[in-house]
Amino acid sequence: MTSPDGAVLCACIGAGLLYGLLGSITHLRRQSLRGDVLAHAAWPGVLVAFAITGERSPLVLALGAFVFSVGFGLVITWLERLFPRLKGDGAPALLLSGSFALGSVLWSLMQRHLEGLGQAGLKSFLLGQAAAVQWLDAWTLLGVFSAAGLFVFFLRRDIAGILFDRDQAFLLGQPVLAVEWVLDLLLALGVVCGLQVVGMVVLSALLVALPLAAMPHTSRFGTFVLLSTLLGALVGLITPWMVILLESTFGHPGRGVPTGPIFVLLATLVAMASLFGPRIFSGPRTDTSGIQP
Amino acid sequence: MAEEPHPLKEPAVRLEDVTVAYGDRPALWDVDLEIPKGSLTAVVGPNGAGKTTLMKTMLGLLKPATGRIEILGKPAQGCRGKVAFVPQRGSVDWDYPATVGDLALMGTHGSLPWWKPLGENEKRRARQALELVDLANLADRPINQLSGGQQQRAFLARALSQEAPLLVLDEPFQGIDASTERAILDLFRKLREKGNTLIVVHHDLHTVRDLFDYCVLLNVRVVAAGPTESTMNEENLRATYGPRLGLDLKRPGNSPLDGMWK
Numbered sequence: 001m002t003s004p005d006g007a008v009l010c011a012c013i014g015a016g017l018l019y020g021l022l023g024s025i026t027h028l029r030r031q032s033l034r035g036d037v038l039a040h041a042a043w044p045g046v047l048v049a050f051a052i053t054g055e056r057s058p059l060v061l062a063l064g065a066f067v068f069s070v071g072f073g074l075v076i077t078w079l080e081r082l083f084p085r086l087k088g089d090g091a092p093a094l095l096l097s098g099s100f101a102l103g104s105v106l107w108s109l110m111q112r113h114l115e116g117l118g119q120a121g122l123k124s125f126l127l128g129q130a131a132a133v134q135w136l137d138a139w140t141l142l143g144v145f146s147a148a149g150l151f152v153f154f155l156r157r158d159i160a161g162i163l164f165d166r167d168q169a170f171l172l173g174q175p176v177l178a179v180e181w182v183l184d185l186l187l188a189l190g191v192v193c194g195l196q197v198v199g200m201v202v203l204s205a206l207l208v209a210l211p212l213a214a215m216p217h218t219s220r221f222g223t224f225v226l227l228s229t230l231l232g233a234l235v236g237l238i239t240p241w242m243v244i245l246l247e248s249t250f251g252h253p254g255r256g257v258p259t260g261p262i263f264v265l266l267a268t269l270v271a272m273a274s275l276f277g278p279r280i281f282s283g284p285r286t287d288t289s290g291i292q293p
Numbered sequence: 294m295a296e297e298p299h300p301l302k303e304p305a306v307r308l309e310d311v312t313v314a315y316g317d318r319p320a321l322w323d324v325d326l327e328i329p330k331g332s333l334t335a336v337v338g339p340n341g342a343g344k345t346t347l348m349k350t351m352l353g354l355l356k357p358a359t360g361r362i363e364i365l366g367k368p369a370q371g372c373r374g375k376v377a378f379v380p381q382r383g384s385v386d387w388d389y390p391a392t393v394g395d396l397a398l399m400g401t402h403g404s405l406p407w408w409k410p411l412g413e414n415e416k417r418r419a420r421q422a423l424e425l426v427d428l429a430n431l432a433d434r435p436i437n438q439l440s441g442g443q444q445q446r447a448f449l450a451r452a453l454s455q456e457a458p459l460l461v462l463d464e465p466f467q468g469i470d471a472s473t474e475r476a477i478l479d480l481f482r483k484l485r486e487k488g489n490t491l492i493v494v495h496h497d498l499h500t501v502r503d504l505f506d507y508c509v510l511l512n513v514r515v516v517a518a519g520p521t522e523s524t525m526n527e528e529n530l531r532a533t534y535g536p537r538l539g540l541d542l543k544r545p546g547n548s549p550l551d552g553m554w555k
Contacts, residue, residue, distance in 0.1 A: 028389065157402045157411075164399070165385050167354050172403030172455070173373030215390070219435030224390040 002248075004240035007135040008197075012236040012259065014141030015194045019206040020214075020232025021148055022190045024225045025183060027211035028163040033092035034076055036204035038191045040096060041065075041072035043103030043200050046125050047110060058136060061125070062192050069188040072099055077184075100201075128199035128260035130243050140193040148186045152225060155179060160221040199260035206232070209267035213274040231270055239263045303366075305330040305459055305490040306351050311360030313343070313350050320346040322514045324360070328492060328507065333485045335501040335521070336494045338511035339534050344494045345381070347511060348463050351492075352378055365459060372459075374403045377452035379462040382444045387437050394432035396447050397422050400454035415454075422454035425480055427473075441468030449477065460484070462493045478504055501525065 026035050042065035049064020050056065072095055079091040086094070107122075124132035152159060162169040162176050169176050194203060214228035239262050246257045304327040313321040320343045328334050336344050349355040351362055353369030364372045377400065391399075397419035398411065405415065423429045426446040431439070439447060445468055452460055466474050478500065481491050495501055501508055501521065508524050510516040510533040517529040 030386075155407055157405070158407060160391070160395075161399050161402055164389050164391065165380070167349075167352075167380060167384070168378060168399070168451070170354060171352060171373065171376055171378050172400075174403060219390050219392055219437070220395065221390050 002244060004244055005130070005133070007138050008130045008133045008240045008259075009237070010135075010138035011133045011141055011197045012239045012263070013233050014138055014145055014236070015197045015206075015263070016210075016232035016234070016236025016239075017229055018141055018145040018148065018190050018194065018232070019198075019203070020210040020229035021145065021152065021225065022187055023207035023209075023232070024211045024214065024228035025152070025159070025163070026187060026207050027215075027228075028221075029183070030088065031092075031187075032204065032208045033089055033096065034073065035187055035191065035207040037072050037076060037092045037096050037099055038069040038188055039195075039200040039203040040103070041068045041099040042192055042195055043100060043125065044068055044106050046122060046195070047103060047106040050122060051106070051110060056122070058134070058196070061122075062195075065125075065192045065195060066188060068099075069191055070185075073184055073188055124199070124258075125195045126199050126201055127258035128195070128197050128202075128263070130240060130257075130259045133196055133259075137193070137196045141197070144186070144189050144193055148190065149229075151182060151186070156222060156225075159183075163221075197259055198263055199258060202260045202264040205264040206267050209264065209271040210235070213267070213271040216274055217279050231274075232267075235263065235266045235270060238266055242266065303330055304328060304363075305332070305365060306492070307361075307363040308351060309361040311350060311357045311362060313346055313355060313357045319513060321350065321357075324515050326509065326515055326518055328490070328509070328518075330365075330490050331485065331488055332490055332507040333481055333505050334490070334492045334507040334509060335505040336492060336509045336511055337496075337498065337501060337533065338516075342512045342533075344511055345463055348378070348461050348492070348494060352376060352461060354378075374455070375457050376459045376461060377455040377457040379448050379452045379460070379465055381463050381467065382441070382448055387439070387444060389436065391436050392432065393423065393428055393434050393436060393439070393443075393447050393450075394419060396436055397428075397432070397450040397454050400451040403455065418454045418456060419450070422450040425453055426450045427476065442470060442473060445469055446473070446477075458488070459490045460492070462491065464494050464496070466495070466497070474500075498525070498530070 022035070023032075026032050045065040045068025046061045047064075048068070049061050052064075053060050076091045076095060079094070080086050083090075123129075158169070158174045158179055161172065161174055162179055166176060191200075191203060198206065210232045211224070211228045213231050214224050217227060218224050239259060242262050243257050243259055246262070250256075306326070306328040308324050308326040311321060311324040312319060324347065336347060338344055346355060350357050351364065351369070353362070353364075362369050365375060398415060400422065401411075401415040401418050405411065420429065420432075423432055426449050428443065428446050428450055431443065436444070436447060445465060449462075449465060452462070465477065469477070481493070482504065485491060493505070495505070502525055505521050507519070508521045509518040510524065510529050512533050516533045517524050
């Protein structure tokens, strides 16, 4: 069995770290579905960027994806503010399939008009493709992860307070709006720079699976975020090996098996094992320390 | 009936012409209110009277359609950190990864800049707060393993560790047993003696009469506000709760007002 390409390995680990971290935050904000919308909105974004410029350079496509992700994020926020009843799942659920449908319509229109020009490259954004991953992807993922990690580390008290009780955080004078704004931005950035590795269709499953894997093992905010991040790195480390193993076993070396679904399958396995398996840190499920007999 | 301003003390909270609406339904209508500094004030009224809305509006968490609000002499936005709020415990997700100790520490976070780690002072404040509500032995317990009453007390500890001069509490006795309620009411009295102002949404009219020195009767409008002695009378209560309460008054055993009048 050959070893995976260095860029692919680093990009997968970077994606794991980033989505473990962002996932733990979105989970506590109850915004997993919002992450799903941002990822799906990247698809029409990529296509529009390609249609306008005719270029396949990753920066141009990423910019298109970013603009659409942020745009859809703003629409969700706007709808929730306008119609308080849509709070929670309402607004994202409304836009989720819509954003992907928009991408699919654009995709079929473009196929007819562009006669296969650049299709292969664009298609890798759907499910992720190891062959399409470059060092630029790896550095971007690790860079965004470092920025997000530093932000969460230094503002951990503010973030923990805001996620638990927003009103209270306001009253304590914590920078609620600024922190929420940066977290939204990091989520949009994070989603966009992982498209090549994980793909937009299954990306949000990572945002859900990794924190769920961490949840049963801790009742501290810091440990929860850290554990979710590290489990992401672990899954990211295994993914490229798994892709190579499957490709060599089933005879399509270098093409065919998309990285995204493998990534998500492994993360789901880890989450299931963690939900049903023994606790890692705290030992018993029920912490009875300090209770008088 | 207009409220009688407390003659002796300057107000901790002042509301002028405050109206709050959800959609086109007013939740609070033209509220003028002054709550004196250093008082233990009860806010009383039937379900849907706008009690929680009043609390949230006076704290600056809800924007009124009209009106002016001052807390401790400043606009609501200007007194961040000086007001502690104990919301109804259903307002947060108790599956959040935190321990009782973490919750108590959260009250101290506002006074700490982001680059400083938690110091001895913050930990001491949190510990004292937990002792006051009798939860010190559960400091390491995850908050999703608390009973309703314990959750309520953990919320109270978070507010106490903030050491704010003004405490606003929304139904703090929900799910709390009688002896704990006594202990917490004692705690309220001690806090008032130290010069704190407490504003409590409360349902038990007996304890309001016995323990609170100021009260606000609310039913979308302020029906009456003033010292409990002179404000909690039959006429005002009937104006607040409606005529059904008046009927119940004549049947002992059925009314929250039993025994209030000798």
